Amino acid sequence: MTPQEPAVADDASVILRSRxxxxxxxxxxxxxxxxxxxxxxxxxxxxxxxDVVADTFLLAFRQRDAYxxxxxNALPWLYGIATNLISRHRRDEIRLYRALARTGTDPxxxxxxDHVDNAVAxxxxxxxxxxxxxxxxxxxxxxxxxxxxxxxxxxETARALGVPKGTVRSRISRARARLRKxxxxxxxxxxxxxx
Amino acid sequence: xxxxxxxxxxxxxxxxxxxxxxxxxCYAAFAAERHTEPRRAAPAAPRWRPSSARLSLPRLAxxxxxxxxxxxxxxxxxxxxxxxxxxxxxxxxxxxxxATAALAAPSxxxxxxxxxxxxxxxxxxxGPDTPAARSSGIPYCSITDQPESWQTADGxxxxxxxxxxxxxxxxxxxxxxxxxxxxxxxxxxxxxxLVKYLYGNVSRxxxxxxxxxxxxxxxxxxxxxxxxxxDYILPPRxxxxxxxxxxxxxxxxxxQAAGLVGFTWVGFTAESRSxxxxxxxxxxxLDPSTYAVTGAATVSASGRILATMEVPAKIPVSGPGVRx
Numbered sequence: 263m264t265p266q267e268p269a270v271a272d273d274a275s276v277i278l279r280s281r282x283x284x285x286x287x288x289x290x291x292x293x294x295x296x297x298x299x300x301x302x303x304x305x306x307x308x309x310x311x312x313d314v315v316a317d318t319f320l321l322a323f324r325q326r327d328a329y330x331x332x333x334x335n336a337l338p339w340l341y342g343i344a345t346n347l348i349s350r351h352r353r354d355e356i357r358l359y360r361a362l363a364r365t366g367t368d369p370x371x372x373x374x375x376d377h378v379d380n381a382v383a384x385x386x387x388x389x390x391x392x393x394x395x396x397x398x399x400x401x402x403x404x405x406x407x408x409x410x411x412x413x414x415x416x417x418e419t420a421r422a423l424g425v426p427k428g429t430v431r432s433r434i435s436r437a438r439a440r441l442r443k444x445x446x447x448x449x450x451x452x453x454x455x456x457x
Numbered sequence: 458x459x460x461x462x463x464x465x466x467x468x469x470x471x472x473x474x475x476x477x478x479x480x481x482x483c484y485a486a487f488a489a490e491r492h493t494e495p496r497r498a499a500p501a502a503p504r505w506r507p508s509s510a511r512l513s514l515p516r517l518a519x520x521x522x523x524x525x526x527x528x529x530x531x532x533x534x535x536x537x538x539x540x541x542x543x544x545x546x547x548x549x550x551x552x553x554x555x556a557t558a559a560l561a562a563p564s565x566x567x568x569x570x571x572x573x574x575x576x577x578x579x580x581x582x583x584g585p586d587t588p589a590a591r592s593s594g595i596p597y598c599s600i601t602d603q604p605e606s607w608q609t610a611d612g613x614x615x616x617x618x619x620x621x622x623x624x625x626x627x628x629x630x631x632x633x634x635x636x637x638x639x640x641x642x643x644x645x646x647x648x649x650x651l652v653k654y655l656y657g658n659v660s661r662x663x664x665x666x667x668x669x670x671x672x673x674x675x676x677x678x679x680x681x682x683x684x685x686x687x688d689y690i691l692p693p694r695x696x697x698x699x700x701x702x703x704x705x706x707x708x709x710x711x712x713q714a715a716g717l718v719g720f721t722w723v724g725f726t727a728e729s730r731s732x733x734x735x736x737x738x739x740x741x742x743l744d745p746s747t748y749a750v751t752g753a754a755t756v757s758a759s760g761r762i763l764a765t766m767e768v769p770a771k772i773p774v775s776g777p778g779v780r781x
Binding site (some may be wrong): 287296300304 | 459460465468470473476479482483484486487547550
């Protein structure tokens with residue numbers, strides 16, 4: 263007797279199957295939920311993330327008939343849905359960046375770290391970055407964080423946000439310039455040590 | 458280090474771990490749609506236990522199935538390709554489907570009587586696994602009828618008709634579950650805490666060989682969950698939590714099989730690696746369409762049945778001796 267072998271179907275196959283076999287969509291959740299949860303948690307904190315992640319997959323589930331089966335990897339699609347949902351919590355997201363910038367203690371990472379580790383977030387770089395992220399317009403912050411935290415390529419980011427690839431490139435370029443400007447006064451060697 | 462490197466490291470300590478709350482909502486929604494959407498799937502697989510009015514035929518079928526399976530030397534066929542069958546399930550997915558089904562069950566009082574019907578158990582300690590048995594085509598399996606019986610939801614009272622047709626009502630007829638019903642309903646509601654408690658309980662009460670052997674303790678934890686689900690009519694919420702706890706029991710896997718004495722089933726398995734007996738797999742079988750517990754089986758490492766036990770559905774009735 264051999265245990266059931268793990269699924270090898272790509273995301274598109276899973277979604278196609280789920281159109282007539284809804285439970286099959288659970289495979290997509292199993293595959294990507296932890297990744298999406300981490301991304302959303304980094305932006306909104308653990309409390310809001312639970313609902314946003316669940317809503318992301320439930321929305322995806324309801325919209326599965328519209329999914330383009332030519333896209334084997336559904337992660338950009340899921341990130342796009344999650345980003346739209348995150349936009350409803352923009353004030354909370356900015357409040358958390360500002361809290362880190364102001365106090366040096368990050369309410370987002372506090373539940374996952376001990377007191378000493380969390381104190382590392384008090385580095386100047388972390389605080390400056392948080393301040394910069396709070397000031398970025400959402401249209402720039404979203405592509406920047408999809409690349410930095412979601413590990414998406416520019417093309418995948420463009421697909422997630424429904425904008426041309428060139429737009430993503432220019433927005434990220436401007437966002438990075440802004441971050442560099444805010445971090446400009448910090449000694450790079452100090453950044454290395456503190457981070 | 459540039460600004461992107463710094464940004465990548467910001468909040469990097471956040472773990473990639475989905476919350477049980479989000480998982481609960483999603484798995485329940487995926488499973489629920491199955492019941493609200495017109496399906497184009499194949500017809501439901503036959504139930505393990507047919508109605509009491511057709512007992513003689515399935516008994517023959519069970520015997521014939523066992524004989525054929527043993528003669529062929531093939532008992533379990535695990536579908537490896539998902540191309541035309543149902544999607545492969547993970548432990549978590551199956552657990553949440555079963556939990557969703559359990560939540561839909563009616564809640565009954567501990568003293569509620571339930572009809573247990575007639576079941577069968579088979580024992581093939583060495584028949585199908587011996588070359589002589591296979592070459593002769595004669596399975597050394599015994600089939601035992603479990604007599605028609607009744608029990609209360611909490612298992613404290615049971616009833617049956619004796620050979621003279623008199624109803625016999627007795628106390629404490631079942632001792633299978635390690636945890637009494639009264640204690641079970643007080644178990645932790647969180648699946649992880651539930652597993653932690655059951656594992657600790659097994660550690661305290663079971664003698665495993667070698668002592669403290671973790672895999673045997675986990676197997677004992679699996680047995681504890683199976684025993685509770687099989688022996689009682691639990692409050693739906695507790696039954697659901699027990700299913701949800703299974704993904705946290707180490708070593709538990711999902712098995713989808715066709716051909717096990719003629720029945721299609723899906724179930725949870727855990728492998729025993731005791732030093733006292735050869736490796737074998739213990740299974741809890743579920744009906745693939747209703748996810749109700751329908752039986753248990755012990756299967757050898759080579760994939761042949763050693764023993765099976767049917768778990769008849771417990772149907773609430775108005776009192777002992779009353780048939781539904």
